Amino acid sequence: MNWLNWLDQFIEVLVALAAAPLLLGWVNMCRAWLQNRSAPSLLQPYRGIRKLLHKDAVLAHNASSLFRIAPYIIFGTMVAAAAMIPMLGTRLPFTAAADAIALVGLFAAARMFLSLAAMDVGTAFGTLGARREMMVGFLAEPTLLMVIFVASLMTATTALPLIAENLAAAQLAIHPSLLFTAVAFAMVMLAENARIPVDNPATHLELTMIHEAMLLEYSARHLALMEWAAALKLFNYACIGLALFVPWGLASNGDPIRLGLAIVLLAGKLAVIGAGLALIETLSAKLRVFRAPEFLATAFLLAVLGLLVRLLQVAR
Amino acid sequence: MLLRASRRPGGAPESALTTLLALVTAWLAIGLAGLIRPRSLEFAGRALFVAGAVVGLLLAIVAAMSIALPAESVVLPIGLPDLPVHLRRDALSSVFLFLLGSASVGISLFAAGYFRSGEGTLPGVLCLEYHLFLAAMAMVLLADDAYAFMVAWETMALSSYFLVTTQHRIPEIRRAGFLYLLIAHVGAIAILLAFGILQGGSWQFTFDAMRGAQLPPIWAFAAFALALFGFGAKAGLVPMHVWLPEAHPAAPSPVSALMSGVMLKTAIYGMLRITFDLIGTPTWWWGLIPLGLGLFTALYGVIFAATQSDMKRLLAYSSIENIGILFTGIGLAIVFHGVGMDAMAALALIAVLYHAINHAFMKSLLFLSTGAVLHATGERNLGHLGGLIHRMPWVAWLTLVGVLAIAGLPPLNGFVSEWLLLQAFLLAHEVPKPFVNMLLPLGAALLVLSAALAGYVMVKFYGIVFLGQPREAALHDAHDASVLERVGLVWLAAGCVLLGLLPAQIVPMLAGVVADLGINASAAVTSAQSWWMLAPLPARSISYAPLVFTLAVVSAVLVTVLVGRLVYRRRTRRADPWDCGYERINPRMQDTAEGFGQPIRHLFQPFFAMDRELPSPFDRAPRYRVVVFDRLWRLLYLPIERIVQRAANAVSVLQQGRISAYLLYSFVTLIVLLASVL
Amino acid sequence: MNTIPLDLQIVNALAALLLLLSFSMLSQRRIVSLVNLLAMQGLLLTVATLMVAWRTGETHLYLSGLLTFALKVLFLPWLLHRLIRRLEVYWDTEPLLNIPGTMLVGVLIVVFAFGLAQPIAELASETTRNSIGIAVAVILLSFLMMITRSKAMSQVVGFLSMENGLFFGAMSTTRGMPMVVELGIALDILVAMLVLGVFFFQIREQFDSLDLHHLESLKEGD
Known part of the structure; x- marks a missing residue:
């Protein structure tokens, strides 16, 4: 493990931290364009965070300390998750410490803290949001793991950077199983990041909201952290998708030039993903809450079918 | 050997x-x-x-x-x-x-x-x-x-x-x-x-004789099936699980903890002892039975746990889920061992042993904390609890450890055993048997689904008991656990944390145990393994280092807190909850236990038999009531009960109440005995 | 990973999509969408046939591909849509087994079909292994759809989709059936559809509905 790899790891986390709100801004911008609205600035999410950091925090009377530390824990887990995902290079020193299963576990931990924090004040909206979030979560989590399983069947490892490296090194071929899982992953990504068919990130006063319902009692710095963590989560998911399905162009060593190249390439890939996300959100309508499990069950089914198709290929 | x-x-x-x-x-x-x-x-x-x-x-x-x-x-x-x-x-x-x-x-x-x-x-x-x-x-x-x-x-x-x-x-x-x-x-x-x-005709009932006995395969299978039934009944394998959700809430909490945490594991021990030690060479397809039953039990348990409104029943069903996971692992190990894939069999068995220990700690912790809550409030019903984190901070924070552990979240102990079991499942497609090699990976999907549902159940349990507003006025007088109680809880919580952080120490030990059962476990621990990193199976590059992982997460959180302190200069004040501007919030507006379980009831409807009473829109005093039954009661136990009743009635014909009749019975018995001796 | 020629990769991918379409059919309650899915299946078959034709250079496969296109993408869907409009059946009633349950059975069927295909695929060349398994799965899934639906219309769609699976299996493993057989089958389907169309009108005349419950009292004395 040379120091360049450590540098790579460090730069990666910094890039994730800095660029996550940018991705969100880009998605919002594309969405506005597609819907014939004048687009907000690309930097709008940063402004939002800055504004929140300049306000007094207001806590409910009966908010416990769990409520107060949850934003830090959620934000911290998202930062740690960013360190496990190969965004720029695949030789991350962190590879051996935590594999994709641990990554999914980390996301689950963040979700659990978010839901618990939402239940803490004891408002109607909070508990409702928590319940729905867990409902989405318990279907999305197995789907994500099945997606990762398919990739790990092809590469004999569960470490995400190694999966990406092996997939990129393999000969270019159409893998039907990866087609299935890519769709499944996209569906999970929409659901997990509170995007449109499952949740609507743009509305507040709606009985069908999930993610926003859990943040209602947060303000100022806590809210800023939560919003930033949500942006990071989207960024992380996008990068997991890239590592699994478009793994080409990751630097396989810590060479600074290749790293620079990888940053440019990542920006390009994310721009496409963001635009695609905006397109999906514009084209689809919000599902009723009780259709959301059907949506996710479909994703689960797709992932399972991908697994079966893969098994048919490798079976002796 | x-x-x-x-x-x-x-x-x-x-x-x-x-x-x-x-x-x-x-x-x-x-x-x-x-x-x-x-x-x-x-x-x-x-x-x-x-x-x-x-x-x-x-x-x-x-x-x-x-x-x-x-x-x-x-x-x-x-x-x-x-x-x-x-x-x-x-x-x-x-x-x-x-x-x-x-x-x-x-x-x-x-x-x-x-x-x-x-x-x-x-x-x-x-x-x-x-x-x-x-x-x-x-x-x-x-x-x-x-x-x-x-x-x-x-x-x-x-x-x-x-x-x-x-x-x-x-x-x-x-x-x-x-x-x-x-x-x-x-x-x-x-x-x-x-x-x-198992004594195989030698009439020697020592385990040594049983190890030596050569059983025909059909008899060996009969012994295995009987053991699975017997130990399954003790452990709470579906459909013999019905006693668990009744007995656990009835017992005092330390007893529930002991029964759920430890006694159920003696059944796992018995299963392992008979299968791998006394029978010695299980055939591979035997494993499919505990595997299938285990997966079903895991899903069944966790789904029912999600709909319970009594906190100890909820935990009892969660125990059923974990027993399901353990039997799944045993089944997987038998399949692997039977087809000669010993490294994976060893991995699965290590996962079983590890999970048994983990479950002993986390479930005991949770049962004890329900005991503390019960003593402090006199309530077991989730509908009358809430907000206890303010009154009982010790119990609440220690319970949080158990809740996170049992939901299988890293870096706590529940995650380690699930990680090991999943890694074993990931190789199940290499079993050289048609159909089975396709079905087993689907088992992994079910396992993951029940693990994710466990997270749902635990959010419900913790959120409703400890968070939110107290649902009853009496809860404001709740008191925290006594010193000795706290020490006990701290011990178990510390166990959860340590077992989660130090698997690299424990797994080699367990590998020795597995080797002692006659399974070649040498490949389950590779040279890449060190005191801080777990790295099983040499052919695959898989590893998990909880200490590094925890360090990363904790330092990320601490840096966030620190930077937050440095950057943020504004005040923090308290106010009424906002709740989208609604003014008159009362505790009854929170989600109830039934409400929290509603999505699960809706999604997994075929599992439940429900008794529902919905108010009409014009009711003056609307009452909503739903009771969830175990469908297996009606499908299995009540018919058995009827058969037994009928048999008992048939036998009661013999009871004549007249001395001469009874003497006649004795006489006939004597004749039959004498005839059979001749 | 050993190299598989690109055209076979594409056939494999098409096979996977065919499977996906079968599952979409299982989950679809709107009959109009069901017909559209059937048309898409036909389109996939056409492309797959043309791929195989291009690879083997056999002219009759080109013909067969064109025939598939004309019959299964254009004519039959058009006919079915017309029937739907005329008969005004847009929705199937609640299927006999609910959708998630059907899906679960579907997954098990896929496992069964794939397991069944393994020994066959060992005899066949390495590259067609995928296709055989999927063809068997599509046939069985269509069968499942016919079992779980109650409207005659959806059963016809299931029947046609079953034929698609058969066709795909034959085409991908044996490089297509003899032309005469294919023409015969195409004609059969055509006639069957026309007869069924007439039959539907008769059923509705008789019972005022296309629900098959009305045809179920086959035993006397009910």
Whole structure:
């Protein structure tokens, strides 16, 4: 493990931290364009965070300390998750410490803290949001793991950077199983990041909201952290998708030039993903809450079918 | 196989087995000492339980140190004439003794602070039953012949029955105890029959003879099936699970913890002992039965857990889920072992052992915390709890550890065993059997689904009990746990954390145990493994280093907090909750336990039999009522009950009430006996 | 990873999509969408046939591909849509087994089909292994759809989709059936559709509904 790899790891986390709100801004911008609205600035999410950091925090009377530390824990887990995902290079020193299963576990931990924090004040909206979030979560989590399983069947490892490296090194071929899982992953990504068919990130006063319902009692710095963590989560998911399905162009060593190249390439890939996300959100309508499990069950089914198709290929 | 042969007859004076026996005797002595002053809570209810905890600690230490030692056995000339008690300690026993000892430390300490006077059974009697229960479980783990095993097994069942019915004045509790006793005995009969088959015509009921017996495959399978039924009944495998959700809420919390955390594991021990040690060479397809049942049990348990509104029933169903996971692992190990993939079999079995220990810690922790809540509030119903994190911070924060652990979140212990099991499942497609190699990976999907649902259940449990606003006015007077109770909880929570952080120390030990069972475990621990990193299976680059992982997450959180302190300069003030501007919030607006379970009820409708009462829109006093039943009651148990009733009615024809009729019966019996002798 | 020629990769991918379409059919309650899915299946078949034709250079496969296109993408869907409009059946009633349950059975069927295909695929060349398994799965899934639906219309769609699976299996493993057989089958389907169309009108005349419950009292004395 040379120091360049450590540098790579460090730069990666910094890039994730800095660029996550940018991705969100880009998605919002594309969405506005597609819907014939004048687009907000690309930097709008940063402004939002800055504004929140300049306000007094207001806590409910009966908010416990769990409520107060949850934003830090959620934000911290998202930062740690960013360190496990190969965004720029695949030789991350962190590879051996935590594999994709641990990554999914980390996301689950963040979700659990978010839901618990939402239940803490004891408002109607909070508990409702928590319940729905867990409902989405318990279907999305197995789907994500099945997606990762398919990739790990092809590469004999569960470490995400190694999966990406092996997939990129393999000969270019159409893998039907990866087609299935890519769709499944996209569906999970929409659901997990509170995007449109499952949740609507743009509305507040709606009985069908999930993610926003859990943040209602947060303000100022806590809210800023939560919003930033949500942006990071989207960024992380996008990068997991890239590592699994478009793994080409990751630097396989810590060479600074290749790293620079990888940053440019990542920006390009994310721009496409963001635009695609905006397109999906514009084209689809919000599902009723009780259709959301059907949506996710479909994703689960797709992932399972991908697994079966893969098994048919490798079976002796 | 080699290790099995090496045994030291008699045993050296300071052998581990002798020490363990001395400690078990100490438990018995403590129990009997309770009868000296049975009414004194200070003596029988406090001091003796602390002493029991110390014995438990010593037992755990001795057992842990003896895991790597060769097996040793001893023959004690007690019991019936010509029927001495054979005892043996090998690696498998040691692991489970460690589980028993270490979990009992926390439970006994908690119990020392828990029991109050005037609650049913006298403290002294309770102390006797409790320690007899502990000693019986230890003897089950040490027994080396069918006779000793069954005696210990029955003692365990009876002592726990008396513990369950501590508050025997309540009819439901008596009913729950009866159900428990009934199923325990049906299971015991199956186990006894399994032993009867295993002796293989030699009529030697020592385990040694059983190991040596050569059984025809069909009989070996019969023994396996009987053992699966018998131990499954004890462990709570669906469909023999019905006693668990009745008995656990009925028992006092430390007893629930002991039963759920430890006693269920003795059944796992028995299953492993019979399958891998006494039968020795299970055929691969046997594994599909526990695997399928286990997966079904896991899903069934967790789905029912999500719909419960009594917190102890919820935990009981969650125990059923975990038993399902354990049986899944056992099944997977049998399949792998049967087709010669020993490295994966070893991995699956290590996962089983690890999960057994994990579950002992986390489930005991959760049951004890429900005990603390129960004492503080007098409520078991989730609908009357809430907001206890303010009144009971110790219990609340320690419970959070258990909740996160049982939801399988890294870096806690539940994650480690699930990680190991998933890694084993990931290779299931290499089993060279058609159909099976496609079905097994789907099992992984079910396993992951139930693990994710466990997260749902735990958010419900924790969120409703400890968070939100108190749902009853009385909850404002709730008090935190006493000092001894806190120590017990801290011990178990610390166990959850340590087991999660140090798997690289524990897994090689467990690999030794698995090797002792005749499975080549050398590949389950690779050279890449170090004291901080887990790295099984050489052909695949898989590894997990919880210490580094935790360090990364914790430092990320700490840096966030620190930077937040530095950057943020504004004040923090308190106000009423906002709730989208709604002003008159009251606690009844929070989600209830039933509400929280509603998505699950909706999604998994076929599992439930529901009794629903919906108000009409014009009701003056609307009442919403839903009762969820276990469908298996109606499908399985009630028909059986009817058959038994009918059989009993048929038999009652014999009861004539006339002396001459009874004399006639005796006469006929005598004739038949004489005829058969001739 | 050993190299598979690109055209076979594409056939494999098409096979996977065919499977996906079968599952979409299982989950679809709207009959109009069901017909559209059937048309898409036909389109996939056409492309797959043309791929195989291009690879083997056999002219009759080109013909067969064109025939598939004309019949299964254009004519039959058009006919079915017309029937739907005329008969005004847009929705199937609640299927006999609910959708998630059907899906679960579907997954098990896929496992069964794939397991069944393994020994066959060992005899066949390495590259067609995928296709055989999927063809068997599509046939069985269509069968499942016919079992769980109650409207005659959806059963016809299931029947046609079953034929698609058969066709795909034959085409991908044996490089197509003899032209005469294919023409015969195409004609059969055509006639069957026309007859069924007439039959539907008769059923509705008789019972005022296309629900098959009305045809179920086959035993006398009910």
